[in-house]
Amino acid sequence: MRIGLQLGYWGAAPPPNAEELVLEAEGAGFDSVFAAESWGSDAFTPLAWWGSRTRRVRLGTSVAQVAARTPASCAMHALTLDHLSGGRCVLGLGVSGPQVVEGWYGAPFAKPLARTREYVSIVRQVLAREAPVRNDGAHYRLPYDGPGSIGLGKPLRPITHPLRADLPIWLGxxxxxxxxxxxxIADGWIAVYYSPRVAGMYEDWLAEGFARPGARRSRAEFEVAATCxxxxxxxxxxxxxxxxxSLALYIGGMGAPGMNFHAELFRRMDYGEVVDDVVRLFGEGRREEAVAAVPDEVVDDVAIIGDAEVVRTRVAExxxxxxxxxxxxxxxxxxxRSVSAALGLGG
Structure with missing residues (x-):
């Protein structure tokens, strides 16, 4: 089992000890460092800044939001970070939700699966650098020929030769x-609120994708990374x-009413009544009661908490x-240090 440090996204200000955490994680045997973004700090700059002090850990975005950048721009970010880090970049992508996509980025949210498929295809074209990048899909057109075009767009290849054509792309x-x-279509899956109790359900979903014609990876070649x-x-x-x-916030307050992907995830884990209670209480502004409505069983399903022996046993599970x-x-x-010692990661 590999362990990564999830820095997340910033609140009102940058975390004052982030560089210290990154250096400690590398020294303690962590495999990777990941940064996220919401509608404040971005995911790439912290990795470049703090990652410049490291030599071994992988540097991943968990996740970079698809609506935040055009596919070509995202590929530029990834190939730049990959060069600067000597081939340690992991490009984690995700669609976010309609409130952020349409409210913050001013972009349409509809058809997120098709949009993601096109996005990943363009990023891979840039990284492969085999030919000028073209895409005539419904969501991203290269060269652009839509409203406002003056008809002078030219297909281009990146000036900078990517360090790795197979830079790993993971999807949240x-x-x-x-x-x-x-x-x-991806090289890895970033799972939010993963639960081993329903691992069979996840494996069925993955198996469907691996069985499709032209699938990029087999299950043995694919990496599952779970936030935990x-x-x-x-x-x-x-x-x-x-x-x-935090659980109450994600279940009851993240996403639009009727379209909260986190809440649906917990429903699939057979916590429908809990979700209903938390959503109702959160919506009524009764946040303390919403927090109290989250049972211990929910926490234990998606987190690993206990003494060193319990932690080792559950990580193995x-x-x-x-x-x-x-x-x-x-x-x-x-x-x-406590996680490293419990799991025997070493330096």
């Missing part, structure tokens, strides 16, 4: 169709309580369930 996906497409809070502690109850506000990498959020160097 939650629903069955998204996960199946991820298995078909791992906490080594003798007081698991206290640590569960710390995670419940996640690995057996098909997870290759755990992306762990750590805000203190002591947290990194």
């Amino acid at each position: 996906a939650e629903g069955p169709r998204n996960v199946a497409q991820t298995a078909e 809070q791992v906490v080594v502690t003798d007081d698991p109850a206290a640590e569960r309580a710390k995670l419940k506000p 996640w690995e057996k369930a098909g997870v290759d990498t755990l992306l762990v959020g750590c805000r203190e160097t002591g947290h990194i």
Whole structure:
């Protein structure tokens, strides 16, 4: 099992100890460092800035939002970071949700699967650099020939030769169709709120994608990276309580009413009544009650909390369930060291 440090996205200001965390993670045997974006900080700049102090860990976006950049621009970001890091970039992409895509980026959200497929195809064309990049799909046209075009667009290849044509592209996906497409066209899957209890369901979704004609990878070649809070502690109850506000927010407050992909994920895990309660309470502004409505079982399904022996046992369970990498959020160097020691990562 590989362990990655999930830096996430920034709040009101940059985390003051992020560089310290990155260096500690590399020294403690972590495999990778990932950064995210929402509608504030971006995912690439922190990796370039803090990653410049590292020599070994992979540097991944988890996730870069498809609506934030054109496919060609995203490919430029990835090939630049890959060169600067000596081939350590992992390009994680995701569609986000309609509130962010249409409200923040001013772009349409409809048909996210088809949009993602075109996006990935263009990024791969740029990285392959075999011919000028063209795309005549419904979502991205290269050269552009739509409204406002003056007809002078020219297909281009990147001036800079990409370091790796096969730079890994991972997709963040939650629903069955998204996960199946991820298995078909990507090199890895970034799973949010993964639960080994329903691993069979996930494997069925993945298998559908791998079975499609022209699928890029086999299951053995594909990497599953799951976001998972791992906490080594003798007081698991206290640590569960710390995670419940975030879970309540994602279940009850992230996404538009009737279109919250996180809530649907927990429904598929047979927590329909919990989701209904949390969504209702959150919508009524009763946030403390929404947090209290998240049972311990939900936390234990998607997180690993306990003493060192419990952590080792449960990490082994996640690995057996098909997870290759755990992306762990750590805000203190002591947290990194405790995870490393429990799992015997070494330096």
